Amino acid sequence: MRLSLNSRLSTISALLPALLVMLVVYIGATSWTVWMSLTNSRMLPNNNFVGLRQYELLLGNDRWITSVHNIVIYGVLFVSLALLVGFLLAVAIDQRVRAEDTIRSIYLYPYSMSFVVTGLVWQWLLNPTLGIQHVLRSWGFEGATFDWIVRPETAIYCLVIAGVWQASGLVMAIMLAGLRGVDEEIWKAARVDGLPKWRVYVSIIIPMMGASFATAAVLLSTAVVRLYDLSVAMTNGGPGIASEVPAKFVMDHLFERANIGLATAAATTMLITVIAVVAPYLYWRARKGEVR
Amino acid sequence: MQKSNVDIRSLQIGFGGLKVLENLNLHVETSEFLVLLGPSGCGKSTLLNAIAGLIEVRGGEIQIGGRDVTWAEPKDRGIAMVFQSYALYPRMSVRRNMSFGLTVAGTPRDEIERRVGEAAQMLRLTSLLDRRPSELSGGQRQRVAIGRALVRHAGVYLFDEPLSNLDAQLRAELRVEIKRLHARLGATMIYVTHDQIEALTLADRIAVMQGGVIQQLDTPKKIYREPVNRFVASFVGSPAMNFIPGRLARGSEIAFIAGVNRVSLNGYAFRSQPTDAPAVLGIRPEHIELTAANDPSSVSARIEMVEPMGADTLIWCRLADGTAFSFRHDADAQVRVGDTLTVCFPADALSLFDETSGQRL
Incomplete structure (x- = not known):
């Protein structure tokens, strides 16, 4: 009896720090954020309950609508392109190329850079008067135009380019691990069967790599939700509000524009969106686990 | 497709500086079941992969069905292959696993x-x-x-240790099934294994390999009864063949002398004229016979250990000079550890090997 009490005490004391962090930081801070979104707090938090007033304002806010629009474009393109490019890079490396280790490191380097550095580098590269367009013109291609970053309707695609450049190395590493896990004899069997290489990848290898794709997709999706620094460093949301994203909307209203109520309403909306996407997936996974 | 024979001429294979096969010749008849048998690293799988076209050769020629396929793609060689790890396409149904290759090749659907x-x-x-x-x-x-191999209607079927990943009972079952399949189809089959039981039960002919060289290519019976060297003799057979060192002596009749024991070799088919020289006598445990003590060619030995194996009993003995050997006796033999036995080695069941070269005498 004493022993069991003892062991229970030590279990609780071991779990306590993590439990406290979870209660205070995650659940506490999240609940406070949700509560703030129901008040009319401006620069300092207050407790004047105004119902869903902030959400009405939010949905009427042009900048928020643009942000949501942008994050959808960015999310879809960034995740699918990073998966595609990362997979193709992994396939290329998997062809038993020479100096594989070196190439793998080079591919992975962008990921070791922060989004701020990535953003600055690509800002210069894409800047029409300094970067790629300038180089092409100085080489004699007078008509060369690559000014996406200064045009409002294309600025968000520049974020996609930089994001994909940064993340595809990581995807490559995950995919390469998956490819290396494929039994050598499956390749032999496919050769005896006379299957062309691309057909083996499409019909046999990719279906086998569900876990790798899922891992990569989850990592990329979290990067989409917290997209902030890339937008700040590359375009600062511009030109105008053309490349604003939700996380930046929250930060700006929280600290620069002194509108805590609106900022927390935006943050809560993001949270609800993520839950709406993730919950069915978690439910499906749990069900699948039960069936097994 | 037509059943094919396989003809391999002075084949050379290497990886980097390592020579795996050198100047290897092998002919497999149409409808023959040939087993490549050897320990791991002997080059048997390399040879099979070369026949399949899965690895490049350095020199020589491979003909399948009379056609030179040395540089042909695996799919154009008229072969089908079964792998040790099964190598099934994991996300496809059994039906699709079997049909996928044909579908891609554009075979009509009803076919x-x-x-x-x-x-x-x-x-x-x-x-x-x-x-x-x-x-x-x-x-x-x-x-x-x-099944995936069969639907290809190939001229030659290649098996790369197909039963090695299975447990003993399944292995025995599937072995029978493969044998039945060969009898039914009459197809040419080349089968790689390190399991000598599989080789002996399945093969029309066995090629025993070591160090990239075919040591002996013969029927299972010949391989078992008349191994050409000590390697083949020790690799094939379980429990293993006994080896007793000694020397040959020519007197009134030729005999094998091991310490105080003398074994008459009257009736042994020598390959060449025997000389007085050191030699090794090999005899399988089931060929040793119990005999009366007054038999002039008998050998007496002390029992060290008894291993009952169900159908029969394996008795481990030691000669006076310390050489150990085992022999098989029926299961209800009344033997006890410590007893002394007299046994004889029938000359027609022996194998004699040169002491240095290990070649059969």
Whole structure:
């Protein structure tokens, strides 16, 4: 009896720090954020309950609508392109190329850079008067135009380019691990069967790599939700509000524009969106686990 | 497709500075079941992969069905192959595993259906056609892999240690199934294994390999009864052949002398004229016979250990000079550890090897 009490005490004391962090930081801070979104707090938090007033304002806010629009474009393109490019890079490396280790490191380097550095580098590269367009013109291609970053309707695609450049190395590493896990004899069997290489990848290898794709997709999706620094460093949301994203909307209203109520309403909306996407997936996974 | 023979001429294979096979010649008859037998690293799988076209050769020629295929792609060689790890396509149903190669090759659909149905029926897979490989047992998976090879209607079927991943009982079952399949199809089959029981039970001819060289190519019976050297003698057979060192002596009749023991070699088929020289006598445990003590050619030995094996008993003995050997006796033998036995080594069941070269005398 004493022993069991003892062991229970030590279990609780071991779990306590993590439990406290979870209660205070995650659940506490999240609940406070949700509560703030129901008040009319401006620069300092207050407790004047105004119902869903902030959400009405939010949905009427042009900048928020643009942000949501942008994050959808960015999310879809960034995740699918990073998966595609990362997979193709992994396939290329998997062809038993020479100096594989070196190439793998080079591919992975962008990921070791922060989004701020990535953003600055690509800002210069894409800047029409300094970067790629300038180089092409100085080489004699007078008509060369690559000014996406200064045009409002294309600025968000520049974020996609930089994001994909940064993340595809990581995807490559995950995919390469998956490819290396494929039994050598499956390749032999496919050769005896006379299957062309691309057909083996499409019909046999990719279906086998569900876990790798899922891992990569989850990592990329979290990067989409917290997209902030890339937008700040590359375009600062511009030109105008053309490349604003939700996380930046929250930060700006929280600290620069002194509108805590609106900022927390935006943050809560993001949270609800993520839950709406993730919950069915978690439910499906749990069900699948039960069936097994 | 037409059943094919296989002809390999002075084949050379190497990886970097390492020579795996050098100047290897092998001819496999149409409808023959040939087993490549040897320990791991002897080059048997390399040879099979070269026949399949899965590795490049450095020199020599490979002909299948009279056609030079040395540089042909695997799919153009008229071969089909079964792998040790089954190598099934994991996300495809059994049916699709078997039909996928044909589909990609553009075989008409009704023809594919007919072939898959035929192979499934032959391998008792009909009720499993819509399952995934992960829902099958090891034995069933390997049957699917065999089915995938069969639908190719190949001229030569290649098996790369197909039973090594299975447990003992399944292995015995599937072995019989493969043998039955060969009898039914009459197809040319080349089968790689390190298991000498598989080799002895399945093969029309066995090629025993070591160090990239075929040591002996013969019928299972010949390989078992008349091994050409000590390696073949010790590799084939379980329990293993006994080796007793000694020397040959020519007197009134030729005999083998080991310490105080003298074994008459009257009736042994020498390959060449014997000389007085050190030699090694090899005899299989089941060929040693109990005999009366007054037999002039008898050898007396002390029993050290008794291993009952069900059908019979393996008795471990030691000669006066310390050489140990084992012999098989029926299961109800009344023997006790410590007893002394007298046994004789019948000359027509012996194998004699040169002491230095290990070659059969």
